[in-house]
Amino acid sequence: MSFVQVTTTDGKKMQAFEVLSTNKNAPGLVLIQEIFGVNASMRQLAQDWAERGFNVWCPDLFFRSEPGLELDPTNQAQLNLGLELMQEMDNEQTLKDLESTRAQLAQKLGHDKIVAVGYCMGGRLVVEFAKQSPIKAGVSYYGVNLDKVLPPLGDAAPMILHIAELDKWVEGEARTIIEAEVAKREGWESYVYxxxxxAFARPKGMHFDADADRLAIQRSMAFLQRYV
Structure with a gap:
């Protein structure tokens, strides 16, 4: 476990938290953060995915405004800051930063068997990333605003979406739109918990649900293993 430097398309240096599998030939995984930075929860998730057999890089996507930021989801002021930083993000540049991460991870590993997994904000970004990047497949945990992202998306890498039944970001018509979009895309799957x-899969989070988390992991692993 350590941090590596990713060189972005505009020549900046972005840190990414790295956890490597014991199998150096294992697939790579770009882990995409929530709005709270590469905090303890994201570092734990990086370790968890490495233990499942992936070489993981989790880039610090807020590095342009608040490098090294770690926020506490239970602190309202910090939650508000995370939301503010997400809204201020240059989305296209962020997707380029993710592609820089994928490309440099692939270069390090010596192969292009790379997938991506995102949570919350990352659950949206991973879907957009699946269109712009040659990742093999992706996993989206409770992605926000997917009802707006999916209709114009076009072709993209296969994706599995995990949706929380009580998630206010995915209520009513929004979920109907998401599920309809998934249904018409070859290789895509969605599940409602x-x-x-x-955030039912956030380690030690207030909404963590062990049974749902376990089932989502089982489904995600079966899905990703088809592609890498």
């Missing part, structure tokens, strides 16, 4: 709220 009954009784679960947003």
């Amino acid at each position: 009954a009784g679960c709220d947003h």
